[in-house]
Amino acid sequence: MENRIKGYEAYLREHELSEGTIGIYLRYAKQIDEYMQKAGVSKQTVLDYKQGLKQKEAAPATFNLAIISVNKYLKFAGLEECTVKTQKIQRRKSLENVISIDEYVKMLQEAKTEKRTKYYYIMKALALTGCRVSELRYFTVEVLQKKKIMVDNKGKTREIFLPDGLIRELEEYCAKTGIKSGVIFKGNTEKPIGRASVYKMLSRIGADAGIPKEKVYPHSFRHLFAVTYMNRYGNLTELADILGHANLETTRIYTLSTAEEKRKRLDNLGL
Numbered sequence: 001m002e003n004r005i006k007g008y009e010a011y012l013r014e015h016e017l018s019e020g021t022i023g024i025y026l027r028y029a030k031q032i033d034e035y036m037q038k039a040g041v042s043k044q045t046v047l048d049y050k051q052g053l054k055q056k057e058a059a060p061a062t063f064n065l066a067i068i069s070v071n072k073y074l075k076f077a078g079l080e081e082c083t084v085k086t087q088k089i090q091r092r093k094s095l096e097n098v099i100s101i102d103e104y105v106k107m108l109q110e111a112k113t114e115k116r117t118k119y120y121y122i123m124k125a126l127a128l129t130g131c132r133v134s135e136l137r138y139f140t141v142e143v144l145q146k147k148k149i150m151v152d153n154k155g156k157t158r159e160i161f162l163p164d165g166l167i168r169e170l171e172e173y174c175a176k177t178g179i180k181s182g183v184i185f186k187g188n189t190e191k192p193i194g195r196a197s198v199y200k201m202l203s204r205i206g207a208d209a210g211i212p213k214e215k216v217y218p219h220s221f222r223h224l225f226a227v228t229y230m231n232r233y234g235n236l237t238e239l240a241d242i243l244g245h246a247n248l249e250t251t252r253i254y255t256l257s258t259a260e261e262k263r264k265r266l267d268n269l270g271l
Contacts, residue, residue, distance in 0.1 A: 004033070004077060005029060005033065008025075008026070008029055008076050018134055019134065020132075020133075020134035020195060023195075024069055025072060027069075028066050028069035029069065029070075029072075029073035031070075032046065032049060032070045032074070035049045041079065041082070043082045046070065046074070046083070046084050050067065050070075050084050053066055053067075063086075063087055064087055067086045068086060097215050097220065098215070098223045098224060098227060099211065099216065099220045101224070104123070104127060104221070106209045107205055107209050107216075108120055108124070110205050110209035111205050116201065116205060117173065118193075119201050119202065119205060121170060121173050121184075122136065122185055122193075122198060124169060125139060125166065125170070125185075126218060126222060127221040127224050127225050128163055128165070128166045129162065129225065130160075130222050130226055130229070130243050131149075131160050131222070132219070133195050133199075134195060135149070135151055135160060136193060137183060137185070137192030138151055139170070139183070139185055140182055140183055140184060141174055141179060141180065141182060142181065143162070144162065144167050144171055144174075147162050147164075147167065148160060148161050156244075156246075161242065195218065202216055202217070203216055203217075222243070226239060226243060227254055229242070229254075230254045236248060236252065236254075239254065
């Protein structure tokens with residue numbers, strides 16, 4: 001198993017996938033490999049694994065990501081006949097679990113109170129640029145002068161634009177913490193901070209601030225950026241470009257109102 005997983009990792013890296021994507025693919029590859037070692041190599045084994053996964057993963061998108069990851073590994077291992085279908089997802093009619101501006105401000109205040117300065121600026125970077133948590137590693141002292149970040153991912157180049165206010169705040173943060181060059185957001189080592197560390201600390205800050213836990217995850221700040229931008233400017237094509245979406249349909253979700261907004265409108269019908 002170990003050699004096959006190492007070969008798979010090399011295969012993923014040859015295709016120049018992002019570190020975040022590689023991590024996800026490897027996690028599910030190891031899971032299904034271990035499962036097949038115990039239960040045998042067959043499509044029924046994968047179907048049993050799928051059923052168990054469905055009970056664990058409430059979100060259809062997360063479940064489908066797992067199945068896509070498993071299928072990719074099975075194809076690599078020459079077991080294409082064992083691949084299984086993803087779950088059909090009904091097109092969303094509203095946005096769910098998007099952190100509001102008020103909740104975002106509460107989390108910023110809580111981070112300041114707890115002296116979680118690094119995470120205060122991480123939240124600002126996510127919410128003010130719409131970047132993915134995996135793209136925090138591209139925030140360096142050097143790019144602050146350029147006012148934008150060039151990200152190469154999957155053979156595509158995407159620009160992350162840095163607003164002046166954020167640049168000033170990050171420059172102040174770097175000056176106070178003695179960061180003179182290189183990556184701004186680091187973990188316990190000199191390496192860029194990881195997704196798991198960000199998720200864990202944001203969850204703690206959100207809980208202390210009284211924010212519903214289902215709203216507190218790194219990608220929620222990207223959603224907040226997109227919803228706010230869409231409400232302010234209404235330019236779907238421009239938003240898609242900023243977010244790095246190749247398909248406008250991916251961005252169109254941000255034209256929808258939230259379920260809470262729909263409910264409040266019913267209250268205002270005056271009937």
